[in-house]
Amino acid sequence: MDREENRRYLLVRSGGASWGLPADQVRRVLRGLACHPAPGGWPHLLGLAQYGGEPLAVLDLHALVSGGTPRSNHRATVILGRRGDKFGAVLGLAIDEALRVVTLADPAQADSAAAWIERAVTVDGDSVNVLDTARLFSASEDADA
Amino acid sequence: MPERSEWRTHRDLIGPGLLVIVILAGGALLDAAANELREEWLVRAFLVVGVLAIVSYVMTVYLPQRRIARELRSLQERYRVQCETLERTLDELKHGDMVAAGDTAASLPDDMRGAVEGASRALAALIQQIQSSSVEVATAAGTVQRTSSELASASSQQAAAVVEITATTEELARTAGQIASNAASQADLAAHAEKTGDTGAVSVELAVAGVEAVRQHVEAIAGRADTLGSRSREIYRILDLITEIAQETHILALNAAIEASDAGEYGERFSVVAEEVRRLAERSRESVDSVRSHIDEFAGSIRGVVVATEEGSKAAQQVLNQSRASEKAITTLRTALADTAQAAREISLATQEQRTASDQVVMTLHDVSEVVQRITNGLSEYTGASERLNHLALSIQLLTQSFRIESHHSLKHQLSKWTGRLQDFTGNLEAVEGLLHDLADECPFVELVYLVDLSGSMISFVANPELVENRELPGSVAVGQSYTDRPWFQAVAREGRSAVTPIYDSLLTGDPCFTITVAVRNAGGAMMGALGVDVNLPNWTKI
Numbered sequence: 001m002d003r004e005e006n007r008r009y010l011l012v013r014s015g016g017a018s019w020g021l022p023a024d025q026v027r028r029v030l031r032g033l034a035c036h037p038a039p040g041g042w043p044h045l046l047g048l049a050q051y052g053g054e055p056l057a058v059l060d061l062h063a064l065v066s067g068g069t070p071r072s073n074h075r076a077t078v079i080l081g082r083r084g085d086k087f088g089a090v091l092g093l094a095i096d097e098a099l100r101v102v103t104l105a106d107p108a109q110a111d112s113a114a115a116w117i118e119r120a121v122t123v124d125g126d127s128v129n130v131l132d133t134a135r136l137f138s139a140s141e142d143a144d145a
Numbered sequence: 146m147p148e149r150s151e152w153r154t155h156r157d158l159i160g161p162g163l164l165v166i167v168i169l170a171g172g173a174l175l176d177a178a179a180n181e182l183r184e185e186w187l188v189r190a191f192l193v194v195g196v197l198a199i200v201s202y203v204m205t206v207y208l209p210q211r212r213i214a215r216e217l218r219s220l221q222e223r224y225r226v227q228c229e230t231l232e233r234t235l236d237e238l239k240h241g242d243m244v245a246a247g248d249t250a251a252s253l254p255d256d257m258r259g260a261v262e263g264a265s266r267a268l269a270a271l272i273q274q275i276q277s278s279s280v281e282v283a284t285a286a287g288t289v290q291r292t293s294s295e296l297a298s299a300s301s302q303q304a305a306a307v308v309e310i311t312a313t314t315e316e317l318a319r320t321a322g323q324i325a326s327n328a329a330s331q332a333d334l335a336a337h338a339e340k341t342g343d344t345g346a347v348s349v350e351l352a353v354a355g356v357e358a359v360r361q362h363v364e365a366i367a368g369r370a371d372t373l374g375s376r377s378r379e380i381y382r383i384l385d386l387i388t389e390i391a392q393e394t395h396i397l398a399l400n401a402a403i404e405a406s407d408a409g410e411y412g413e414r415f416s417v418v419a420e421e422v423r424r425l426a427e428r429s430r431e432s433v434d435s436v437r438s439h440i441d442e443f444a445g446s447i448r449g450v451v452v453a454t455e456e457g458s459k460a461a462q463q464v465l466n467q468s469r470a471s472e473k474a475i476t477t478l479r480t481a482l483a484d485t486a487q488a489a490r491e492i493s494l495a496t497q498e499q500r501t502a503s504d505q506v507v508m509t510l511h512d513v514s515e516v517v518q519r520i521t522n523g524l525s526e527y528t529g530a531s532e533r534l535n536h537l538a539l540s541i542q543l544l545t546q547s548f549r550i551e552s553h554h555s556l557k558h559q560l561s562k563w564t565g566r567l568q569d570f571t572g573n574l575e576a577v578e579g580l581l582h583d584l585a586d587e588c589p590f591v592e593l594v595y596l597v598d599l600s601g602s603m604i605s606f607v608a609n610p611e612l613v614e615n616r617e618l619p620g621s622v623a624v625g626q627s628y629t630d631r632p633w634f635q636a637v638a639r640e641g642r643s644a645v646t647p648i649y650d651s652l653l654t655g656d657p658c659f660t661i662t663v664a665v666r667n668a669g670g671a672m673m674g675a676l677g678v679d680v681n682l683p684n685w686t687k688i
Contacts, residue, residue: 008406010399023403029400029403030396031392098396098399100423101416
């Protein structure tokens with residue numbers, strides 16, 4: 001029998017939905033990160049920002065999961081990086097609000113078939129979608145390639 | 146019984162017969178004495194003397210006496226003829242026919258003829274003068290009558306106008322009295338209103354002061370509210386700063402929690418602290434939001450107060466402006482009321498004087514009305530006198546027309562001349578009618594001219610169209626109609642003289658008229674009929 005492992009997630013809100021981002025992949029939460037529009041690229045690419053002296057691609061989470069047009073009125077940006085790779089590539093996710101850090105049981109396998117959603121959980125009665133960050137990084141790497 | 150002339154002849158022989166008888170008787174006595182004395186020569190001498198006496202008587206007395214008697218009889222005859230002529234002349238004069246009198250007097254001796262003609266001329270001249278005078282009197286009377294009638298009418302209208310003016314002036318006087326009374330009341334009301342205006346002005350001044358105080362208070366409130374607004378904005382800035390700090394704290398707490406997660410079990414306690422910090426930040430933010438909400442309400446209230454105070458200030462300013470305008474208006478009104486009161490008092494005085502003057506005018510108008518009425522009455526009497534004068538002139542004219550004189554104003558003479566022309570048209574009715582037409586045309590005062598025969602039957606007539614116009618002729622005016630019962634015909638038929646009727650109303654025109662009729666004679670002087678004219682009196686002065 002598989003034993004469930006607890007894992008911490010950063011709860012964020014974007015486009016009216018709550019999302020869970022793996023805390024171990026979150027490098028930093030920033031407010032008011034200046035983002036400059038970049039021509040071409042992904043349709044959900046909000047623009048480029050400067051983080052730690054390096055350019056940072058910032059994606060709009062809501063546009064990413066809904067396929068809509070990126071919005072420029074985000075209030076916070078979550079810097080994501082691969083788990084265990086402190087100095088690897090990072091990616092910015094523009095969100096509306098960073099709520100708090102919660103601990104969720106981490107299932108052995110993902111049970112969601114929806115794109116970008118690893119699974120869906122309920123936190124304090126609210127539905128929370130856990131973002132599939134591995135796929136996000138893979139897609140990012142494919143795009144870079 | 147012997148005639149008077151035979152008696153005179155016999156009387157003339159009585160003297161010589163007696164003389165012969167005396168001589169014969171004396172001779173016989175002498176013869177007897179001589180026989181006794183035997184002296185025959187004495188008888189013879191006596192006889193010779195007697196014969197001589199008889200012869201001388203016959204030669205010196207009888208024959209001259211017979212001649213004188215014959216001359217005397219001739220004189221008597223001439224005297225009788227002259228007396229008869231004079232009688233006829235006087236008879237013509239008695240009937241007013243001066244022309245016939247003159248004709249008759251032609252056979253009189255020169256002195257008598259001259260005296261008769263002189264008397265006729267003098268009488269004719271007098272009649273003519275009376276005639277023309279009557280026309281002038283009638284014309285003048287007519288003029289006076291028309292003038293007096295017009296003046297009477299005008300004075301009647303004037304009297305009516307004076308009555309109307311009097312009534313109007315009386316009404317004016319009454320109105321003036323009412324105006325004076327109303328003006329006095331108006332003056333009292335204006336004075337009362339002036340006092341009320343004084344009170345109102347004081348009240349308005351107090352109101353202005355009160356409104357000014359309210360406006361100042363409102364402006365003070367607006368200033369306080371503005372200050373509160375400024376403070377509220379400062380509070381907002383502080384709340385924004387606190388919110389910013391809380392958000393930064395929240396982010397820091399999240400990053401700390403994430404770092405604590407990376408630290409594993411070592412970071413558990415730190416993550417708890419980070420969570421507490423995050424919660425504090427969240428509560429701070431919630432508190433700030435709550436404070437912001439309260440401040441929003443407070444700011445809204447302040448804005449409401451500001452708006453209300455601004456509106457109140459504007460309203461107070463408007464009330465102040467209106468109050469000041471009212472104050473000016475009341476001041477103006479007070480001045481106007483004072484002027485009105487003064488004017489009303491002056492109007493009252495003026496109208497009282499006007500009423501007094503109107504009363505005097507009314508009295509004068511009453512006098513004028515009486516005078517006008519007297520004038521009207523006088524003019525009416527004047528009109529009546531003129532009418533009487535006109536009638537008198539007409540009567541004189543009628544009297545003068547009863548004479549026939551050689552004048553174209555003498556109707557009898559004129560008609561007699563027309564009858565002389567008529568005798569030439571015996572049996573020619575068309576010529577007679579034409580002559581009557583000429584007569585009617587020549588005499589515009591004649592409304593009807595007609596010719597009747599000796600039996601009194603109408604032969605022909607002509608009506609004057611200007612006087613008769615389109616009136617229908619009465620049944621009595623017709624050819625063949627008998628006029629034997631008419632006085633004018635009877636007068637002409639009885640004496641063969643012209644006649645003038647009294648005045649009567651014409652059946653033809655309805656106007657008063659009179660008729661003049663003259664006999665129509667033939668060349669032999671025999672009467673054949675009568676020519677008559679009806680004289681229209683309204684036009685008689687055209688004669």
